[in-house]
Amino acid sequence: MQNQLSHIKVAVDAIVFGYSKQDGVSVLLIQRKYPPFKNSWAIPGGFVLEHESLETAVKRELEEETGITVNYLEQLYTFGEPERDPRQRVIAIAYFGLVKASMYQELKASTDAENAQWFSIKKLPPLAFDHKQILQAAIARLRSKIRYQPIGFELLDKKFPFSDLEKLYTALLDKDINRRNFSKKILSFDFLEETGEVSKPDGKGRPSKMYQFNQKRYRELLKEGFHFEI
Amino acid sequence: MQNQLSHIKVAVDAIVFGYSKQDGVSVLLIQRKYPPFKNSWAIPGGFVLEHESLETAVKRELEEETGITVNYLEQLYTFGEPERDPRQRVIAIAYFGLVKASMYQELKASTDAENAQWFSIKKLPPLAFDHKQILQAAIARLRSKIRYQPIGFELLDKKFPFSDLEKLYTALLDKDINRRNFSKKILSFDFLEETGEVSKPDGKGRPSKMYQFNQKRYRELLKEGFHFEI
DNA sequence: TCAAAAGTGTTTCACTTACACCCATGA
DNA sequence: TCATGGGTGTAAGTGAAACACTTTTGA
Numbered sequence: 001m002q003n004q005l006s007h008i009k010v011a012v013d014a015i016v017f018g019y020s021k022q023d024g025v026s027v028l029l030i031q032r033k034y035p036p037f038k039n040s041w042a043i044p045g046g047f048v049l050e051h052e053s054l055e056t057a058v059k060r061e062l063e064e065e066t067g068i069t070v071n072y073l074e075q076l077y078t079f080g081e082p083e084r085d086p087r088q089r090v091i092a093i094a095y096f097g098l099v100k101a102s103m104y105q106e107l108k109a110s111t112d113a114e115n116a117q118w119f120s121i122k123k124l125p126p127l128a129f130d131h132k133q134i135l136q137a138a139i140a141r142l143r144s145k146i147r148y149q150p151i152g153f154e155l156l157d158k159k160f161p162f163s164d165l166e167k168l169y170t171a172l173l174d175k176d177i178n179r180r181n182f183s184k185k186i187l188s189f190d191f192l193e194e195t196g197e198v199s200k201p202d203g204k205g206r207p208s209k210m211y212q213f214n215q216k217r218y219r220e221l222l223k224e225g226f227h228f229e230i
Numbered sequence: 231m232q233n234q235l236s237h238i239k240v241a242v243d244a245i246v247f248g249y250s251k252q253d254g255v256s257v258l259l260i261q262r263k264y265p266p267f268k269n270s271w272a273i274p275g276g277f278v279l280e281h282e283s284l285e286t287a288v289k290r291e292l293e294e295e296t297g298i299t300v301n302y303l304e305q306l307y308t309f310g311e312p313e314r315d316p317r318q319r320v321i322a323i324a325y326f327g328l329v330k331a332s333m334y335q336e337l338k339a340s341t342d343a344e345n346a347q348w349f350s351i352k353k354l355p356p357l358a359f360d361h362k363q364i365l366q367a368a369i370a371r372l373r374s375k376i377r378y379q380p381i382g383f384e385l386l387d388k389k390f391p392f393s394d395l396e397k398l399y400t401a402l403l404d405k406d407i408n409r410r411n412f413s414k415k416i417l418s419f420d421f422l423e424e425t426g427e428v429s430k431p432d433g434k435g436r437p438s439k440m441y442q443f444n445q446k447r448y449r450e451l452l453k454e455g456f457h458f459e460i
Numbered sequence: 461t462c463a464a465a466a467g468t469g470t471t472t473c474a475c476t477t478a479c480a481c482c483c484a485t486g487a
Numbered sequence: 488t489c490a491t492g493g494g495t496g497t498a499a500g501t502g503a504a505a506c507a508c509t510t511t512t513g514a
Contacts, residue, residue: 003318005235007280010310010321050237050319054310078308078323080240080284088233089280091240091323093308163466180468181504205465206511393493410495411477435492436484467510476501483494 008089012058013045013131015138016070016097018104018118019155021164024171025142026104026118027135029125030065033115036086037128043135044116045092058095066116068107070097072154077137084130094134096141098154146172147230150191153213161199161208162186169230189228191218238319242288243275243361245368246300246327248334248348249385251394254401255372256334256348257365259355260295263345266316267358273365274346275322288325296346298337300327302384307367314360324364326371328384376402377460380421383443391429391438392416399460419458421448 016028029041046061048054055073062068073095080091107118119125121139126132146152152168162183170177186192197210246258259271276291278284285303292298303325310321337348349355351369356362376382382398392413400407416422423444428437 003237004239005237006239006277007233007235008240008278009234009236010238010240047236048238048310048321051312053312054308054321075307077305078284080278080323082281082283091278091284093310093321161466178504178506179466180506183467185503204463204513206467208466391493408477408479409493410479413494415476434486434490436494438493462514463512465510465512467508469508470506472503472505474501474503476499478499479497481494481496483492485491485493487488487490 008091010048011045011090011092012048012054012061013043013092013094013134014058014062014070014073014097015043015076015094015135016062016066016068016099017121017138017142017155018099019101019168019171020104021167023118023120025121025155025168027121027124027138028066028068028107029117029119029127031115031117032128040128041117041119041125042128043094043131045094048093054093055095058097062097066107068099068103068116070099071103072098072151076141077134079130079134081130092134094138096138098151100154101157143172148228150213150218150228159195159197159210159212162211163208165211173230185230189221189226191221193217238321240278241275241320241322242278242284242291243273243322243324243364244288244292244300244303244327245273245306245324245365246292246296246298246329247351247368247372247385248329249331249398249401250334251397253348253350255351255385255398257351257354257368258296258298258337259347259349259357261345261347262358270358271347271349271355272358273324273361275324278323284323285325288327292327296337298329298333298346300329301333302328302381306371307364309360309364311360322364324368326368328381330384331387373402378458380443380448380458389425389427389440389442392441393438395441403460415460419451419456421451423447 018026018028020026028044030044032038032040032042044062044065048057052060058073062070076094076096078091078093082089084090104118107116124135127135146169152165155168156164165186166177166179166182169182191214192211193214195210195212198207199210200207248256248258250256258274260274262268262270262272274292274295278287288303292300306324306326308321308323312319314320334348337346354365357365376399382395385398386394395416396407396409396412399412421444422441425440425442427440429440430437
Protein backbone atom coordinates (compact mmCIF):
# COMPACT_ATOMS: atom_id res chain seq x y z
CA MET A 1 0.00 0.00 0.00
CA GLN A 2 2.30 2.75 -1.26
CA ASN A 3 0.04 5.78 -0.86
CA GLN A 4 -2.60 4.39 -3.10
CA LEU A 5 -5.35 6.68 -4.21
CA SER A 6 -8.97 6.03 -3.42
CA HIS A 7 -12.09 6.42 -5.53
CA ILE A 8 -13.98 7.42 -2.43
CA LYS A 9 -13.85 11.05 -1.35
CA VAL A 10 -14.14 12.20 2.24
CA ALA A 11 -16.23 15.20 3.24
CA VAL A 12 -17.40 16.76 6.48
CA ASP A 13 -20.75 18.46 7.08
CA ALA A 14 -21.78 20.73 9.92
CA ILE A 15 -25.31 20.88 11.25
CA VAL A 16 -25.33 23.99 13.40
CA PHE A 17 -28.23 24.91 15.63
CA GLY A 18 -29.06 28.30 17.05
CA TYR A 19 -31.90 29.61 19.19
CA SER A 20 -33.88 32.77 19.59
CA LYS A 21 -37.10 33.44 21.42
CA GLN A 22 -38.80 34.67 18.25
CA ASP A 23 -37.84 31.88 15.83
CA GLY A 24 -37.25 29.01 18.25
CA VAL A 25 -34.59 26.48 17.28
CA SER A 26 -33.03 27.14 13.88
CA VAL A 27 -30.45 25.46 11.70
CA LEU A 28 -27.81 27.11 9.52
CA LEU A 29 -28.04 26.31 5.80
CA ILE A 30 -26.30 27.60 2.68
CA GLN A 31 -27.58 28.03 -0.83
CA ARG A 32 -25.62 26.08 -3.42
CA LYS A 33 -24.04 28.08 -6.24
CA TYR A 34 -23.18 25.22 -8.59
CA PRO A 35 -24.79 22.02 -9.85
CA PRO A 36 -25.85 19.49 -8.86
CA PHE A 37 -28.73 20.90 -6.82
CA LYS A 38 -27.80 24.44 -7.92
CA ASN A 39 -29.70 27.01 -5.80
CA SER A 40 -30.94 24.32 -3.43
CA TRP A 41 -30.38 24.76 0.26
CA ALA A 42 -27.80 22.47 1.81
CA ILE A 43 -25.88 21.74 4.97
CA PRO A 44 -22.52 23.56 5.01
CA GLY A 45 -19.48 21.35 4.51
CA GLY A 46 -16.74 20.29 2.13
CA PHE A 47 -13.86 17.97 1.48
CA VAL A 48 -11.22 17.13 4.04
CA LEU A 49 -7.67 18.18 3.18
CA GLU A 50 -4.99 15.51 3.29
CA HIS A 51 -3.25 16.61 6.46
CA GLU A 52 -6.05 18.16 8.42
CA SER A 53 -8.09 16.53 11.18
CA LEU A 54 -11.81 16.05 10.70
CA GLU A 55 -12.68 18.65 13.31
CA THR A 56 -10.36 21.20 11.81
CA ALA A 57 -11.96 20.56 8.43
CA VAL A 58 -15.48 21.17 9.77
CA LYS A 59 -14.51 24.37 11.50
CA ARG A 60 -12.66 25.62 8.43
CA GLU A 61 -15.54 24.91 6.08
CA LEU A 62 -18.01 26.49 8.45
CA GLU A 63 -15.90 29.62 8.72
CA GLU A 64 -15.40 29.82 4.94
CA GLU A 65 -19.00 29.30 4.02
CA THR A 66 -20.86 31.06 6.80
CA GLY A 67 -18.42 33.01 8.95
CA ILE A 68 -19.77 31.22 12.03
CA THR A 69 -17.74 29.86 14.94
CA VAL A 70 -19.41 27.23 17.10
CA ASN A 71 -18.99 26.93 20.84
CA TYR A 72 -19.98 23.26 20.92
CA LEU A 73 -19.12 20.57 18.39
CA GLU A 74 -19.43 16.81 18.38
CA GLN A 75 -19.43 14.12 15.75
CA LEU A 76 -22.91 13.07 14.76
CA TYR A 77 -22.81 10.20 12.26
CA THR A 78 -21.09 9.14 9.06
CA PHE A 79 -23.22 8.87 5.94
CA GLY A 80 -21.76 6.67 3.26
CA GLU A 81 -24.38 5.17 0.97
CA PRO A 82 -22.84 4.65 -2.48
CA GLU A 83 -25.44 6.75 -4.28
CA ARG A 84 -25.75 9.69 -1.95
CA ASP A 85 -23.78 11.97 -4.31
CA PRO A 86 -24.68 11.57 -8.00
CA ARG A 87 -21.19 12.53 -9.21
CA GLN A 88 -19.03 10.02 -7.37
CA ARG A 89 -18.72 8.13 -4.12
CA VAL A 90 -18.51 10.56 -1.22
CA ILE A 91 -18.73 9.67 2.42
CA ALA A 92 -19.67 12.49 4.75
CA ILE A 93 -18.79 12.70 8.41
CA ALA A 94 -21.52 14.88 9.86
CA TYR A 95 -20.89 17.06 12.90
CA PHE A 96 -23.38 18.61 15.24
CA GLY A 97 -22.73 22.15 16.45
CA LEU A 98 -24.34 24.75 18.69
CA VAL A 99 -23.94 28.51 18.80
CA LYS A 100 -24.98 30.99 21.45
CA ALA A 101 -27.85 33.37 20.88
CA SER A 102 -25.43 36.28 20.44
CA MET A 103 -23.67 34.51 17.53
CA TYR A 104 -27.08 33.72 16.12
CA GLN A 105 -27.79 37.45 15.80
CA GLU A 106 -24.43 38.17 14.17
CA LEU A 107 -24.96 36.11 11.04
CA LYS A 108 -26.87 38.87 9.28
CA ALA A 109 -23.89 41.20 9.57
CA SER A 110 -21.27 38.79 8.20
CA THR A 111 -20.15 39.23 4.60
CA ASP A 112 -18.98 35.65 4.16
CA ALA A 113 -22.50 34.62 4.80
CA GLU A 114 -24.26 36.21 1.87
CA ASN A 115 -25.71 32.84 0.95
CA ALA A 116 -26.05 31.43 4.47
CA GLN A 117 -29.31 31.63 6.40
CA TRP A 118 -31.04 30.37 9.54
CA PHE A 119 -34.15 28.25 9.08
CA SER A 120 -36.52 27.38 11.88
CA ILE A 121 -36.56 23.60 12.26
CA LYS A 122 -40.33 23.88 11.94
CA LYS A 123 -40.17 25.41 8.46
CA LEU A 124 -37.40 23.74 6.49
CA PRO A 125 -36.84 24.15 2.75
CA PRO A 126 -36.15 21.20 0.43
CA LEU A 127 -32.54 20.15 0.76
CA ALA A 128 -29.81 18.89 -1.59
CA PHE A 129 -28.41 15.33 -1.62
CA ASP A 130 -29.43 13.25 1.42
CA HIS A 131 -29.26 16.34 3.61
CA LYS A 132 -32.84 16.01 4.76
CA GLN A 133 -31.98 12.68 6.34
CA ILE A 134 -28.81 14.09 7.90
CA LEU A 135 -30.66 17.05 9.33
CA GLN A 136 -33.32 14.78 10.79
CA ALA A 137 -30.64 12.74 12.52
CA ALA A 138 -29.20 15.94 13.94
CA ILE A 139 -32.56 17.15 15.21
CA ALA A 140 -33.16 13.77 16.81
CA ARG A 141 -29.76 14.00 18.50
CA LEU A 142 -30.48 17.49 19.78
CA ARG A 143 -33.90 16.47 21.12
CA SER A 144 -32.59 13.44 22.94
CA LYS A 145 -29.30 14.89 24.08
CA ILE A 146 -30.83 17.94 25.70
CA ARG A 147 -32.52 15.54 28.10
CA TYR A 148 -29.40 13.98 29.55
CA GLN A 149 -26.67 16.55 28.99
CA PRO A 150 -26.90 20.26 29.77
CA ILE A 151 -26.21 21.41 26.22
CA GLY A 152 -29.16 23.77 26.36
CA PHE A 153 -26.89 26.40 27.85
CA GLU A 154 -24.77 26.38 24.70
CA LEU A 155 -27.75 27.82 22.84
CA LEU A 156 -28.55 30.58 25.31
CA ASP A 157 -26.53 33.68 26.12
CA LYS A 158 -24.00 33.51 28.92
CA LYS A 159 -26.53 35.09 31.26
CA PHE A 160 -30.19 34.38 30.83
CA PRO A 161 -33.48 34.61 32.69
CA PHE A 162 -34.82 31.28 33.86
CA SER A 163 -37.80 31.49 31.54
CA ASP A 164 -35.48 31.39 28.50
CA LEU A 165 -34.30 27.96 29.53
CA GLU A 166 -37.86 26.86 30.06
CA LYS A 167 -38.92 28.14 26.63
CA LEU A 168 -36.01 26.34 25.00
CA TYR A 169 -37.01 23.05 26.57
CA THR A 170 -40.63 23.58 25.68
CA ALA A 171 -39.60 24.22 22.07
CA LEU A 172 -37.52 21.04 21.88
CA LEU A 173 -39.50 18.53 23.91
CA ASP A 174 -43.00 18.30 22.66
CA LYS A 175 -44.84 17.93 25.92
CA ASP A 176 -45.24 21.13 27.89
CA ILE A 177 -43.39 21.58 31.09
CA ASN A 178 -44.70 22.37 34.55
CA ARG A 179 -42.94 25.63 35.37
CA ARG A 180 -42.74 24.96 39.08
CA ASN A 181 -41.36 21.46 38.85
CA PHE A 182 -38.95 22.34 36.07
CA SER A 183 -37.33 25.12 38.07
CA LYS A 184 -37.19 22.96 41.19
CA LYS A 185 -35.43 20.24 39.25
CA ILE A 186 -32.92 22.41 37.42
CA LEU A 187 -32.04 24.44 40.50
CA SER A 188 -31.64 21.31 42.62
CA PHE A 189 -28.82 20.24 40.29
CA ASP A 190 -26.87 23.12 41.74
CA PHE A 191 -24.91 24.12 38.64
CA LEU A 192 -26.81 27.34 37.95
CA GLU A 193 -25.82 30.47 39.78
CA GLU A 194 -27.61 33.78 40.16
CA THR A 195 -25.64 36.67 38.71
CA GLY A 196 -27.34 39.19 40.98
CA GLU A 197 -28.67 41.04 37.97
CA VAL A 198 -32.30 41.13 36.96
CA SER A 199 -33.71 41.37 33.46
CA LYS A 200 -35.62 44.48 32.59
CA PRO A 201 -39.04 43.13 31.82
CA ASP A 202 -39.74 43.48 28.12
CA GLY A 203 -43.12 45.09 28.23
CA LYS A 204 -44.84 43.50 31.13
CA GLY A 205 -44.55 41.25 34.12
CA ARG A 206 -42.13 40.94 36.99
CA PRO A 207 -38.41 41.18 36.13
CA SER A 208 -36.54 37.91 36.52
CA LYS A 209 -33.23 37.04 38.09
CA MET A 210 -30.42 36.36 35.62
CA TYR A 211 -28.66 33.01 35.86
CA GLN A 212 -25.50 31.56 34.41
CA PHE A 213 -24.29 28.02 33.91
CA ASN A 214 -21.33 27.12 36.12
CA GLN A 215 -19.27 24.79 33.93
CA LYS A 216 -16.68 24.15 36.62
CA ARG A 217 -19.30 23.13 39.15
CA TYR A 218 -20.90 20.87 36.55
CA ARG A 219 -17.61 19.05 35.95
CA GLU A 220 -17.16 18.56 39.68
CA LEU A 221 -20.62 17.10 39.94
CA LEU A 222 -19.86 14.69 37.09
CA LYS A 223 -16.80 13.46 38.94
CA GLU A 224 -18.96 12.75 41.95
CA GLY A 225 -21.09 10.48 39.78
CA PHE A 226 -23.87 12.99 39.21
CA HIS A 227 -26.26 12.29 36.35
CA PHE A 228 -28.19 15.03 34.57
CA GLU A 229 -31.63 14.09 33.35
CA ILE A 230 -34.78 16.06 32.57
CA MET B 231 -15.18 17.18 -10.00
CA GLN B 232 -14.85 14.46 -12.62
CA ASN B 233 -14.32 11.43 -10.41
CA GLN B 234 -11.26 12.82 -8.80
CA LEU B 235 -9.17 10.51 -6.69
CA SER B 236 -8.50 11.12 -3.05
CA HIS B 237 -5.36 10.73 -0.98
CA ILE B 238 -7.51 9.67 1.92
CA LYS B 239 -8.52 6.04 2.16
CA VAL B 240 -11.73 4.82 3.79
CA ALA B 241 -11.82 1.79 6.05
CA VAL B 242 -14.37 0.16 8.33
CA ASP B 243 -13.64 -1.57 11.64
CA ALA B 244 -15.86 -3.90 13.62
CA ILE B 245 -15.73 -4.13 17.39
CA VAL B 246 -17.70 -7.26 18.16
CA PHE B 247 -18.65 -8.27 21.67
CA GLY B 248 -19.63 -11.68 22.92
CA TYR B 249 -20.51 -13.06 26.31
CA SER B 250 -20.10 -16.26 28.22
CA LYS B 251 -20.58 -17.02 31.90
CA GLN B 252 -17.00 -18.23 32.23
CA ASP B 253 -15.14 -15.38 30.49
CA GLY B 254 -17.62 -12.55 30.92
CA VAL B 255 -17.75 -9.95 28.14
CA SER B 256 -15.19 -10.53 25.40
CA VAL B 257 -14.17 -8.78 22.22
CA LEU B 258 -13.16 -10.34 18.93
CA LEU B 259 -9.62 -9.51 17.74
CA ILE B 260 -7.39 -10.71 14.91
CA GLN B 261 -3.65 -11.12 14.76
CA ARG B 262 -2.03 -9.10 11.98
CA LYS B 263 -0.01 -11.04 9.42
CA TYR B 264 1.81 -8.14 7.78
CA PRO B 265 3.58 -4.95 8.86
CA PRO B 266 3.04 -2.44 10.25
CA PHE B 267 2.27 -3.91 13.65
CA LYS B 268 2.95 -7.41 12.33
CA ASN B 269 1.75 -10.04 14.84
CA SER B 270 0.01 -7.41 16.94
CA TRP B 271 -3.62 -7.92 17.82
CA ALA B 272 -6.04 -5.61 16.07
CA ILE B 273 -9.71 -4.90 15.51
CA PRO B 274 -11.00 -6.67 12.40
CA GLY B 275 -11.71 -4.42 9.43
CA GLY B 276 -10.57 -3.30 6.02
CA PHE B 277 -11.08 -0.94 3.13
CA VAL B 278 -14.46 -0.09 1.70
CA LEU B 279 -15.01 -1.09 -1.94
CA GLU B 280 -16.16 1.60 -4.32
CA HIS B 281 -19.73 0.49 -4.76
CA GLU B 282 -20.49 -1.12 -1.45
CA SER B 283 -22.26 0.44 1.52
CA LEU B 284 -20.41 0.88 4.78
CA GLU B 285 -22.49 -1.75 6.55
CA THR B 286 -21.95 -4.25 3.77
CA ALA B 287 -18.24 -3.60 3.98
CA VAL B 288 -18.12 -4.25 7.73
CA LYS B 289 -20.07 -7.46 7.44
CA ARG B 290 -17.93 -8.66 4.55
CA GLU B 291 -14.65 -7.95 6.32
CA LEU B 292 -15.90 -9.59 9.47
CA GLU B 293 -16.92 -12.69 7.57
CA GLU B 294 -13.61 -12.83 5.68
CA GLU B 295 -11.40 -12.33 8.67
CA THR B 296 -13.24 -14.16 11.41
CA GLY B 297 -16.16 -16.11 9.93
CA ILE B 298 -18.51 -14.39 12.37
CA THR B 299 -21.98 -13.02 11.62
CA VAL B 300 -23.35 -10.46 14.04
CA ASN B 301 -26.97 -10.21 15.07
CA TYR B 302 -26.71 -6.57 16.10
CA LEU B 303 -24.71 -3.83 14.39
CA GLU B 304 -24.60 -0.07 14.74
CA GLN B 305 -22.20 2.66 13.78
CA LEU B 306 -19.94 3.69 16.64
CA TYR B 307 -17.71 6.59 15.64
CA THR B 308 -15.41 7.71 12.85
CA PHE B 309 -11.73 7.99 13.64
CA GLY B 310 -9.83 10.26 11.31
CA GLU B 311 -6.73 11.77 12.89
CA PRO B 312 -4.12 12.35 10.15
CA GLU B 313 -1.44 10.25 11.84
CA ARG B 314 -3.46 7.27 12.95
CA ASP B 315 -2.01 5.05 10.21
CA PRO B 316 1.76 5.49 9.64
CA ARG B 317 1.54 4.61 5.94
CA GLN B 318 -1.00 7.10 4.68
CA ARG B 319 -4.14 8.94 5.66
CA VAL B 320 -6.88 6.47 6.54
CA ILE B 321 -10.18 7.30 8.15
CA ALA B 322 -11.94 4.43 9.84
CA ILE B 323 -15.65 4.19 10.42
CA ALA B 324 -15.94 1.95 13.46
CA TYR B 325 -18.97 -0.27 13.99
CA PHE B 326 -20.19 -1.89 17.15
CA GLY B 327 -21.54 -5.42 16.96
CA LEU B 328 -22.96 -8.08 19.24
CA VAL B 329 -23.20 -11.85 18.84
CA LYS B 330 -25.25 -14.36 20.75
CA ALA B 331 -23.62 -16.78 23.15
CA SER B 332 -24.10 -19.65 20.69
CA MET B 333 -22.10 -17.81 18.01
CA TYR B 334 -19.50 -17.03 20.64
CA GLN B 335 -18.90 -20.76 21.09
CA GLU B 336 -18.67 -21.42 17.36
CA LEU B 337 -15.57 -19.32 16.70
CA LYS B 338 -13.25 -22.08 17.78
CA ALA B 339 -14.62 -24.37 15.08
CA SER B 340 -14.37 -21.91 12.19
CA THR B 341 -11.45 -22.29 9.75
CA ASP B 342 -11.51 -18.69 8.57
CA ALA B 343 -10.79 -17.74 12.10
CA GLU B 344 -7.39 -19.29 12.57
CA ASN B 345 -5.98 -15.94 13.61
CA ALA B 346 -9.12 -14.59 15.29
CA GLN B 347 -9.65 -14.87 19.03
CA TRP B 348 -11.90 -13.68 21.83
CA PHE B 349 -10.33 -11.58 24.58
CA SER B 350 -12.02 -10.79 27.86
CA ILE B 351 -12.38 -7.01 28.11
CA LYS B 352 -10.66 -7.34 31.46
CA LYS B 353 -7.48 -8.82 29.95
CA LEU B 354 -6.73 -7.08 26.69
CA PRO B 355 -3.47 -7.43 24.73
CA PRO B 356 -1.60 -4.42 23.29
CA LEU B 357 -3.30 -3.32 20.09
CA ALA B 358 -2.16 -1.99 16.69
CA PHE B 359 -2.69 1.58 15.45
CA ASP B 360 -5.14 3.59 17.60
CA HIS B 361 -7.20 0.49 18.21
CA LYS B 362 -6.92 0.75 21.97
CA GLN B 363 -8.73 4.05 21.83
CA ILE B 364 -11.36 2.67 19.46
CA LEU B 365 -11.96 -0.32 21.67
CA GLN B 366 -12.31 1.87 24.72
CA ALA B 367 -14.94 3.92 22.93
CA ALA B 368 -16.79 0.71 22.09
CA ILE B 369 -16.67 -0.55 25.65
CA ALA B 370 -17.95 2.78 26.89
CA ARG B 371 -20.80 2.58 24.39
CA LEU B 372 -21.69 -0.94 25.49
CA ARG B 373 -21.63 0.01 29.18
CA SER B 374 -23.81 3.04 28.73
CA LYS B 375 -26.12 1.63 26.08
CA ILE B 376 -27.02 -1.45 28.07
CA ARG B 377 -28.61 0.86 30.59
CA TYR B 378 -31.13 2.47 28.29
CA GLN B 379 -31.64 -0.05 25.50
CA PRO B 380 -32.27 -3.78 25.91
CA ILE B 381 -29.23 -4.88 23.89
CA GLY B 382 -28.24 -7.28 26.63
CA PHE B 383 -30.47 -9.90 25.05
CA GLU B 384 -28.36 -9.80 21.89
CA LEU B 385 -25.50 -11.26 23.91
CA LEU B 386 -27.46 -14.07 25.53
CA ASP B 387 -28.96 -17.12 23.92
CA LYS B 388 -32.51 -16.95 22.64
CA LYS B 389 -33.70 -18.62 25.82
CA PHE B 390 -31.94 -17.97 29.06
CA PRO B 391 -32.40 -18.27 32.80
CA PHE B 392 -32.98 -14.99 34.55
CA SER B 393 -29.72 -15.22 36.42
CA ASP B 394 -27.79 -15.04 33.13
CA LEU B 395 -29.19 -11.61 32.50
CA GLU B 396 -28.33 -10.58 36.01
CA LYS B 397 -24.77 -11.83 35.66
CA LEU B 398 -24.36 -9.97 32.39
CA TYR B 399 -25.45 -6.72 33.99
CA THR B 400 -23.26 -7.29 36.99
CA ALA B 401 -20.31 -7.86 34.66
CA LEU B 402 -20.93 -4.64 32.73
CA LEU B 403 -22.09 -2.21 35.39
CA ASP B 404 -19.62 -1.98 38.16
CA LYS B 405 -21.97 -1.68 41.09
CA ASP B 406 -23.60 -4.92 42.14
CA ILE B 407 -27.25 -5.43 41.66
CA ASN B 408 -29.94 -6.31 44.15
CA ARG B 409 -31.32 -9.55 42.78
CA ARG B 410 -34.87 -8.95 43.98
CA ASN B 411 -35.19 -5.42 42.68
CA PHE B 412 -33.50 -6.20 39.40
CA SER B 413 -35.95 -8.95 38.58
CA LYS B 414 -38.91 -6.84 39.66
CA LYS B 415 -37.80 -4.03 37.38
CA ILE B 416 -37.05 -6.14 34.31
CA LEU B 417 -40.21 -8.18 34.62
CA SER B 418 -42.34 -5.08 35.12
CA PHE B 419 -41.27 -3.91 31.65
CA ASP B 420 -43.32 -6.79 30.36
CA PHE B 421 -41.20 -7.70 27.34
CA LEU B 422 -39.83 -10.93 28.79
CA GLU B 423 -41.89 -14.07 28.49
CA GLU B 424 -41.56 -17.39 30.23
CA THR B 425 -40.95 -20.24 27.81
CA GLY B 426 -42.40 -22.79 30.20
CA GLU B 427 -39.11 -24.65 30.21
CA VAL B 428 -36.79 -24.82 33.18
CA SER B 429 -33.03 -25.06 33.14
CA LYS B 430 -31.52 -28.24 34.45
CA PRO B 431 -29.52 -27.05 37.41
CA ASP B 432 -25.81 -27.29 36.58
CA GLY B 433 -24.67 -29.05 39.72
CA LYS B 434 -26.70 -27.49 42.47
CA GLY B 435 -29.55 -25.24 43.41
CA ARG B 436 -33.13 -24.90 42.26
CA PRO B 437 -33.74 -25.02 38.49
CA SER B 438 -34.76 -21.70 37.02
CA LYS B 439 -37.48 -20.75 34.57
CA MET B 440 -36.27 -19.99 31.07
CA TYR B 441 -37.17 -16.62 29.59
CA GLN B 442 -37.04 -15.09 26.15
CA PHE B 443 -37.06 -11.52 24.91
CA ASN B 444 -40.22 -10.60 23.02
CA GLN B 445 -38.97 -8.21 20.33
CA LYS B 446 -42.45 -7.57 18.97
CA ARG B 447 -43.81 -6.63 22.37
CA TYR B 448 -40.81 -4.36 22.93
CA ARG B 449 -41.50 -2.48 19.69
CA GLU B 450 -45.12 -2.02 20.69
CA LEU B 451 -44.05 -0.62 24.03
CA LEU B 452 -41.71 1.83 22.29
CA LYS B 453 -44.60 3.11 20.19
CA GLU B 454 -46.57 3.73 23.36
CA GLY B 455 -43.76 5.99 24.55
CA PHE B 456 -42.17 3.44 26.84
CA HIS B 457 -38.62 4.14 27.99
CA PHE B 458 -36.23 1.37 29.05
CA GLU B 459 -33.80 2.27 31.79
CA ILE B 460 -31.90 0.27 34.37
C1' DT C 461 -55.69 48.46 40.43
C1' DC C 462 -55.27 45.20 36.89
C1' DA C 463 -52.86 42.03 33.81
C1' DA C 464 -48.86 39.50 33.09
C1' DA C 465 -44.98 37.01 34.23
C1' DA C 466 -41.79 35.51 38.12
C1' DG C 467 -41.22 33.07 42.29
C1' DT C 468 -42.44 29.62 46.15
C1' DG C 469 -44.93 26.06 49.65
C1' DT C 470 -47.08 21.77 50.26
C1' DT C 471 -49.67 17.46 49.57
C1' DT C 472 -50.16 13.26 47.06
C1' DC C 473 -48.68 9.40 44.83
C1' DA C 474 -45.62 6.17 42.73
C1' DC C 475 -41.57 4.00 42.50
C1' DT C 476 -37.13 2.59 44.29
C1' DT C 477 -34.52 0.53 48.05
C1' DA C 478 -33.70 -2.57 51.60
C1' DC C 479 -34.48 -6.59 53.96
C1' DA C 480 -36.21 -11.23 54.95
C1' DC C 481 -38.13 -15.33 54.10
C1' DC C 482 -39.62 -19.56 51.39
C1' DC C 483 -38.89 -23.14 47.59
C1' DA C 484 -36.75 -26.81 44.68
C1' DT C 485 -32.95 -29.40 43.66
C1' DG C 486 -28.50 -32.57 44.02
C1' DA C 487 -25.32 -34.53 46.98
C1' DT D 488 -30.94 -32.86 55.70
C1' DC D 489 -27.91 -29.51 54.20
C1' DA D 490 -25.93 -26.32 50.97
C1' DT D 491 -26.95 -23.72 46.97
C1' DG D 492 -29.15 -20.93 44.03
C1' DG D 493 -34.09 -19.53 42.46
C1' DG D 494 -38.40 -17.03 43.61
C1' DT D 495 -41.35 -13.63 46.17
C1' DG D 496 -43.74 -10.25 49.88
C1' DT D 497 -43.62 -5.95 52.08
C1' DA D 498 -42.32 -1.74 54.86
C1' DA D 499 -39.71 2.47 54.62
C1' DG D 500 -37.73 6.17 52.16
C1' DT D 501 -37.27 9.26 48.32
C1' DG D 502 -38.51 12.04 44.64
C1' DA D 503 -41.69 13.43 40.93
C1' DA D 504 -46.29 15.41 39.82
C1' DA D 505 -50.04 18.38 40.73
C1' DC D 506 -51.95 22.36 42.45
C1' DA D 507 -52.50 27.02 44.50
C1' DC D 508 -50.92 31.07 46.17
C1' DT D 509 -47.75 35.36 46.59
C1' DT D 510 -44.68 38.98 44.52
C1' DT D 511 -43.13 42.52 41.34
C1' DT D 512 -43.43 45.09 37.51
C1' DG D 513 -45.72 48.39 33.54
C1' DA D 514 -49.73 50.45 31.92
